[in-house]
Amino acid sequence: MMGEFDAIRPYDDAEVPAVLARLLSDPAFLDILTHFRFPRQAKTFGWLLKPLIARRLRREFKDVTNVATLQDKVEFYVDHTIDRATDGVTYTGVEQFKSGSAYLFLANHRDIVMDPAFVNYAVYHAGLPTPRIAIGDNLLQKPFVSDLMRLNKSFIVHRSLVGRREKLASYQLLSAYINHSIRHDCASIWIAQAEGRAKDGDDRTDSAILKMFHMSRKDEPFGETIKALNLTPVSISYEYDPCDQAKARELYIRATKGAYNKAPGEDDVSIAQGITGYKGRVHINFAPPITELFEDTKQLAIEIDRQILGGYRLFPVHYLAYAQWADADPELQVPAAADVFPAAELEKARAEWLRRLRECPVEQRPFLVLQYATPVRNQYRVKAGLSL
Incomplete structure (x- = not known):
C-alpha cells in the first residue's frame, strides 16, 4: 500500500538492503568515492580502483539491515572527517533533551551538508536518536544522492515546484509529515530557519516556514501546534567558513550586477568544500524548546532569532x-x-x-x-x- 508520505519520507529499515545494493553498483557514486579516497590516482587508475572500493564497501556493509546500524557505521567516517577538518566540536544544551520525546530542531543555515551533520553529531554523541533531516530537492540532482540522503534519515522538501497550487500541496504534505513525525512516530526533525544559506552571516527566521508547520493543523491554534512540536532553536557557529571566499564573490556580484547566476555543478563544489574545508572550531548550542504560546509567526520569528543569535558562539x-x-x-x-x-x-x-x-x-x-x-x-x- 502506498503511504501518504512515500514521495518524501526517508527509507525505512525494510528498504535498506535493496537501496544499499543499488548504491554500491551505481557508477556515478563509486566514481565520486574513488576521487575522494584516491584524488591523485583516480584519473589514471579509476577503472581498477572502482571495483575494489565497491567490493570493500559490500563487505563492510553486508550485515547492515537497518538505518540505526547504518548510522553507527557511517558515524566512524563522519567523526574522521570532523577530526580532519576542524579544531574540535563543542555543544551545549543537549542535557535538557528527554529520551522518549521528539524535537523540532530549527537551525541557522551556513553549510549545505555540515549544518545537519553537526546537529546529528551532537545528538548522536549525547546518546539520543538522530533527527530526520529536511533537504531541498534542488540538491538531489543525481539518483544516488537522493538514495544516500534518504538512507541517512533525510526527507525531501520540493523547492523546485513552480505552480502555486503544486507549491501549496507540497507545503501541506511537508507540514503533515513533520507533525506526524514528531507527534506520532516520536522522531525528531532538523530543518533550516530559512531556504538557502545565510551568505552574509545574517541568520534570520523565515516566517513562511513557521506558517508551514501549522498548515496541516488549521483546526488547532497556532501557538498550540508550535508547543506540541517542541520547537528548539539551534545555533551552529563555525570559527571559519570553508566557503567564505565563494560567498564573498557571490555577494559582490549581486551588489554590482544586481543578480547572480549559479554555474552548473556549483552546489556540488560548495558541498565538497563545506565537508572537507578547514572550519577551525565549531560550536552547536541548543536553546530550550519554546513553550510560550505565540499568536502569530512574526512574534515567534522574533523570539527564535533572539535565541539563535544570542546562542551563537x-x-x-x-x-x-x-x-x-x-x-x-x-x-x-x-x-x-x-x-x-x-x-x-x-x-x-x-x-x-x-x-x-x-x-x-x-x-x-x-x-x-x-x-x-x-x-x-x-x-x-x-x-x-x-x-x-
Missing part, C-alpha cells in the same frame, strides 16, 4: 572582522578582541584572518568582513535588548 575572528567593518554600530558596546580572548588565541586567529583577507580580491573584501562581523552586531543587539 563568537570566536576571535568575528571581533577582528567587526573592528574593521565600515557598518559597525557605534551605539553598541562591543569590546575589542584583546579584551575578550587570551593573547595566544588571538594571535593565531589574526594570522588566519589576514591570510583569508589576502586571498580575497580587494573589491570583494568588504563582503568577507560582512560575513564574520554581522553575528557580532546581531548578538550585541540581542544583549542590549534592541530590536533586530
Whole structure:
C-alpha cells in the first residue's frame, strides 16, 4: 500500500538492503568515492580502483539491515572527517533533551551538508536518536544522492515546484509529515530557519516556514501546534567558513550586477568544500524548546532569532572582522578582541584572518568582513535588548 508520505519520507529499515545494493553498483557514486579516497590516482587508475572500493564497501556493509546500524557505521567516517577538518566540536544544551520525546530542531543555515551533520553529531554523541533531516530537492540532482540522503534519515522538501497550487500541496504534505513525525512516530526533525544559506552571516527566521508547520493543523491554534512540536532553536557557529571566499564573490556580484547566476555543478563544489574545508572550531548550542504560546509567526520569528543569535558562539575572528567593518554600530558596546580572548588565541586567529583577507580580491573584501562581523552586531543587539 502506498503511504501518504512515500514521495518524501526517508527509507525505512525494510528498504535498506535493496537501496544499499543499488548504491554500491551505481557508477556515478563509486566514481565520486574513488576521487575522494584516491584524488591523485583516480584519473589514471579509476577503472581498477572502482571495483575494489565497491567490493570493500559490500563487505563492510553486508550485515547492515537497518538505518540505526547504518548510522553507527557511517558515524566512524563522519567523526574522521570532523577530526580532519576542524579544531574540535563543542555543544551545549543537549542535557535538557528527554529520551522518549521528539524535537523540532530549527537551525541557522551556513553549510549545505555540515549544518545537519553537526546537529546529528551532537545528538548522536549525547546518546539520543538522530533527527530526520529536511533537504531541498534542488540538491538531489543525481539518483544516488537522493538514495544516500534518504538512507541517512533525510526527507525531501520540493523547492523546485513552480505552480502555486503544486507549491501549496507540497507545503501541506511537508507540514503533515513533520507533525506526524514528531507527534506520532516520536522522531525528531532538523530543518533550516530559512531556504538557502545565510551568505552574509545574517541568520534570520523565515516566517513562511513557521506558517508551514501549522498548515496541516488549521483546526488547532497556532501557538498550540508550535508547543506540541517542541520547537528548539539551534545555533551552529563555525570559527571559519570553508566557503567564505565563494560567498564573498557571490555577494559582490549581486551588489554590482544586481543578480547572480549559479554555474552548473556549483552546489556540488560548495558541498565538497563545506565537508572537507578547514572550519577551525565549531560550536552547536541548543536553546530550550519554546513553550510560550505565540499568536502569530512574526512574534515567534522574533523570539527564535533572539535565541539563535544570542546562542551563537563568537570566536576571535568575528571581533577582528567587526573592528574593521565600515557598518559597525557605534551605539553598541562591543569590546575589542584583546579584551575578550587570551593573547595566544588571538594571535593565531589574526594570522588566519589576514591570510583569508589576502586571498580575497580587494573589491570583494568588504563582503568577507560582512560575513564574520554581522553575528557580532546581531548578538550585541540581542544583549542590549534592541530590536533586530
